[in-house]
Amino acid sequence: MSTHAAPNKRITVGDLAAKKQAGEPIVMVTAYDYPGAQIAEAAGVDLVLVGDSGAMTVLGYDSTVPVTTDEMLMLTKAVRRGLTAPLLVGDLPFGSYEGSDALALATAQRFVKEAGVDLVKIERGGTSVDRARALVGSGIPVVGHVGLTPQTATALGGYRAQGRTAEAALAVIDDALALQDAGCSLLVIEAVPSQVTAALMPLLEIPVIGIGAGADADGQVLVFHDLLGIYGGPAAKFVKRYASLREAAIDGIAAYADEVRSGAYPGPEHGYAMADAEAERLREMLAGR
Template sequence: MTARTRVTIPRLAEMKAAGEPIVMVTAYDHPSAQVVEKAGVDVVLVGDSAAMVVLGHDSTVPVGMTEMLVLAAAVRRGLTVPLLVGDLPFGSYERSDEQAIENAQRLVKEAGCDAVKIERGGTSVDRARAIVRAGIPVMGHVGLTPQTVGLLGGFKAQGRTAASAARIAAEARALADAGCFALVFEAIPSAVTEILMEQVDVPVIGIGAGPATDGQVLVFHDLLGISTGHTPKFVKRYAEVREAMTTGVAAYAADVRGRVFPGPEHGYPIDPDESAELRRLLDGRPPLPWARSAPG
């Protein structure tokens, strides 16, 4: 098997120019990183969606830099080839350019990210520009932006009117002009995406935005059938891993309760003479409290 060359930002631009689809997966830990590495993924995003997918929250808002740094560092240790992008979580970049740069630097220096991602247009465009000027690559994100889902009226498709689609187009252009090397389009009608693709010249990764984008991203837990609860319309399940996990754990529990596990093959041996010597050393000593027989 031919060794893959590490994916870089210039490589993504080359892929766009050549019409070569970009594969991105959102992952949150070391084992997941090892899987996507072996599977040949191009870009890995450590998303603040971890708040919902692995931490049990009902939105992305509660997760902070502390959690994102731990998760991103774990993913970094499992990757060699894919480009690693870390989400700047809600509250980590909105206040000022200085705050945005500081936290972007932390994702790069402490967690080993190659780039960071921010959501929305507006003041986020200024933050993106500042981070890029500080020497850190930025990926933008428009359409459904989970960090501000309350303003959007919930987790639903965006750009379903000409006016709202034009706003998304303006945000996308502004982020690209600010120096973002790529954009994520989330939950945008396919026909709108086709039009918006004419507005930007950087790679666009879609999630629920149709086939016209330069690449696609799905959450590791969604595409493998690990997640439960509501499944977004744009998710395609390629496996049912949760069902296999449940079956495996249930079989383990049955073996333990039936005293089938552990078997002789799961234990460590000891020389019979050493075992006999242990009995001699302990001979005459009172049994430990928990080893005494229960009163009859």
Template sequence: MSAHPGQAPGDGGRTKTTFASLAAHKAAGEPIVMVTAYDYPSAQIADAAGVDMVLVGDSAAMTVLGYDSTIPVTVDEMLMLTAAVRRGLSTPLLVADLPFGSYETSDEQAVATAMRFVKEAGADAVKIERGGSSVDRARALVAAGIPVMGHVGLTPQTAATIGGYRSQGRTASDALAIRDSAAALQEAGCFAIVFEAIPTPATDAIMPHLEIPVIGIGAGPGTDGQVLVFHDLLGIYDGHAARFVKRYAELRAPMVEAVAAYAADVRERRYPEPRHEYGMPEDQVAHLTQLLSDY
């Protein structure tokens, strides 16, 4: 399965990202840009910025749905968000996270869930976490014609079992285990892999052993691309920011100020102003007044 072919209208002449173009980026040493999006407006912003891939991450559980972890988010919630993002994109490849509990039980469960994201929400690919049994799930998904992105290192869905939200691969043996998981996911047919919170020396040592694009988040500059959470890089989310987060703007404060200014204007009757009002012909005003006087 390939990404939607061709060139979208209003995309400034950019061509759509495909799985082949991602491989070409890696071969040419051209960094791949990925960002999360969770709704139509954020998708439009990512699209206009010219990113290569958009991930509807299960991080939406915390950034937009208010959960305290990624665990509670449901398939239906993720489907709604993914469909909204799909409508806002023209050129980026769209990847959707399969939420916790939606693919681990069996190959059949994984395929059924992923099919919904492709058919109902328009995802170009899905992402699953970990090695181990997830390698079998990835192989089954690829066999069913569904492109898969892997995810190793810090895997938030199972953070409790790996010591919490902390970097992974800090010892040689642990780094080798990450390499083995990544290689297994590659062998299973994944088109790319996310490396999260992995020490830079470990990443640099593993990279020569992989042929598919590696997208880093807290894994150093040596990966084939980078991904950040939309709300983190724009300074919107007020929760804990990981060490690897770089804020390119601080939008939360001016957003709060704008809403507070609106609230003050309403309470002081400064809004709406005459320029915000709709008028009515004077004869119709007089006629309406007459009609109302009869009540």
């Protein structure tokens, strides 16, 4: 049985930096609604990411690209209401920040003001480095994301590992360094060979959260629905399932359906009753109509 305990104080970005310096692993998980946030809180994680992965796991899209800013804000606000101690990170969806610094700032400000996020996350290097610098300059903490970036997975050849050649690995490392130089507080590195992460870590001063990037990162993140076995779609190689809640939920609902159809549910113990005298009065009232 787990011996987890929820943190007793609000976690800060400075706490994550201290964890990195102390070699204490950082725990991050996604969540997309109020109950999920409460579960993550009770489990004692350090950060909760409202990822655009919710487009697929919660909203039923076939990729992260179609999800809108308003949809992401709805999910993020629900998570905020269920979260106290862990830091809350909001994913800026595709098309909501790439076009200009002004667009990025307007979107990020909505996530801060309307959803109460502690940090916003953006993907890729390139022009996203400029967006990160503008957001940090305006006082909004930023999480960078390199390696496999789902919003641009088509351009990267699909959902596959990145940085498999020395040249491609160097490009990932350059993106990471550029995002750090732009002032990012944190970096997510996804689906790269463990050797790339190992080569990158001595070059970075900010905490690094890995997902399918080996054990050398300062912490790890997994998708809530993947690690709990809720999502029925295919799982990436790096996913480890710690529970099988989808099967348990199907079994539970099927048992409920069987009992409804057989008449076993509801039983007397599941209902409410009137006093005998009131029931008799009701029968008399109806008979008198």
